[in-house]
Amino acid sequence: MASQLLKIHPSDNVIVALRDLPVNADVAWAGSHYSLPYGVSAKHKFVTEDIETGGAIIMYGVLVGRASQPIKKGEPITTFNLKHDSQDYSTANRQPYSYVQPDVSKWEGRTFRGYHREDGRVGTYNYWLVVPLVFCENRNVLIMKDAFERELGYAQTDIYREHVRDFLHLYQNGDLRTIKSMEAFTEREPVRKKQERPFKNVDGVKFLTHEGGCGGTRADANTLCALFAAYAVHPNVAGITVLSLGCQNSELKTLEDEIKKRDPNFNKPFFAFEHQKGTEYSLMSGAIKETFMGVAKINEFERSDAPLSKLSVGLKCGGSDGFSGISANPVLGHLSDIVVGLGGQTLLAEFPELNGVEQELLNRCVTEEKAAKFEKLMRDYAGKAEAVGSAFAFNPSPGNIKDGLITDAIKSAGAARKGGNAYISDVLNYTERATESGLQLVCTPGNDVEATTGQTAAGANIILFTTGLGTPTGNPICPVAKVATNTTLANRMPDVIDFDCGPVVDGTQSLEQNAEALLEYVIRVASGELTKAQQLGQDDFIPWKRGVSL
Structure with a gap:
């Protein structure tokens, strides 16, 4: 039988309940016994000793709070008896540290199938990216998104639109009562149809929107450009289209400078279009044409073996x-x-x-x-x-x-x-x-x-x-x-x-x-x-x- 309790670190003065523990339960851990005056829900903790007001609560071996009132042995910690506190820190107080690396021999020689880029990094996916330098261009980005995703097979199956269509049909036939009683309909597992994609090696055309680029601080605008530059050089991105209004704080030159800062040899397809140079139609037709040609180009990339050392895992x-x-x-x-x-x-x-x-x-x-x-x-x-x-x-x-x-x-x-x-x-x-x-x-x-x-x-x-x-x-x-x-x-x-x-x-x-x-x-x-x-x-x-x- 799995344990009901867990003490994470030897110096901890709390124990975690892995199961719901009832009122007056008698439980044991490492030879010590605890009578619980209150129920302790799974995932919550009770103290292993009497704690006075101001006393430290230790978990994971570190200070995690102080008692705001006395807590008796076996009582759970709650927002009513515990307040946040933590250990102070300083670079000047650094202590020697060492650890034993786990044995990785069984993984050596293992590979994944990724997209190799000229800078030596490996992408796990092969995307084209479309971004607006300012919120004024969000509408145009979303129009492009609808057009590309529907025509190139990247659109999600519109199961919820089908719900509305079915409900509309019932309503037009005077059958509101049926809609109200259709619990099974709303709970059924959706069937997501896979669409045919003409570009087999392009995992998607991705369209970003945001509420920045102008009207805020110049620092925010520059940070936005730096963020887009980081996405442009990302190994999962093979090319990028940028829509600019023309007068915003987040300038195209700033974006280009930030890209070069991250990758001086950047040579991915990069297309930029400025709205204020002409009509919306000229902006959109040009952006759609070049983006389509770019997508066709990156379709030439194929997955191939890469060592696990090319993984970059966010935690x-x-x-x-x-x-x-x-x-x-x-x-x-x-x-x-x-x-x-x-x-x-x-x-x-x-x-x-x-x-x-x-x-x-x-x-x-x-x-x-x-x-x-x-x-x-x-x-x-x-x-x-x-x-x-x-x-x-x-x-x-x-x-x-x-x-x-x-x-x-x-x-x-x-x-x-x-x-x-x-x-x-x-x-x-x-x-x-x-x-x-x-x-x-x-x-x-x-x-x-x-x-x-x-x-x-x-x-x-x-x-x-x-x-x-x-x-x-x-x-x-x-x-x-x-x-x-x-x-x-x-x-x-x-x-x-x-x-x-x-x-x-x-x-x-x-x-x-x-x-x-x-x-x-x-x-x-x-x-x-x-x-x-x-x-x-x-x-x-x-x-x-x-x-x-x-």
């Missing part, structure tokens, strides 16, 4: 629960250590969700210079939040708290486990490109889409996204695979979840076994197997304006 969590730091996140951590051991890249983002584990991460940085960069980015970010009356401590959502993540430090300590144990080879600011192998920290918000948008800009060619509550987040050019922390979620949302880490909680698989099964899945996705988010057309894209976003 992300969202809709987290009390099992995130126990199952899915440490599974990603072990996978990250394997990929790093093979010479690949892994990218850990979401700086507000590294709150409380900064010192450990500083210790793991390969140089003091990189540690200092991480410290500065964290302090600047936290300072901006505090300046507007917020703080990293406000990060947990109501859903996080309900499912056991009582403080941001608890959430962060579990979230950081996605980064495994490897040394941190580099620290990247938002829109900076990853050029080193190994584990890297990427400055992004915790916001799901802002984070995946930023990880993709850093160069992730696949993102693993752990979730305990369920979230459909995707990205236009980087496949995002959803990894469930528990089997209940995987069964409840099978159209969203790609991989289940529930066996780690159930005790039917070890963390290492589950991680290796996940890596096999990553290889299949990198070779062209579509994630659920890709199947749903979940192309989420939100630029971060570098303001306060947690």
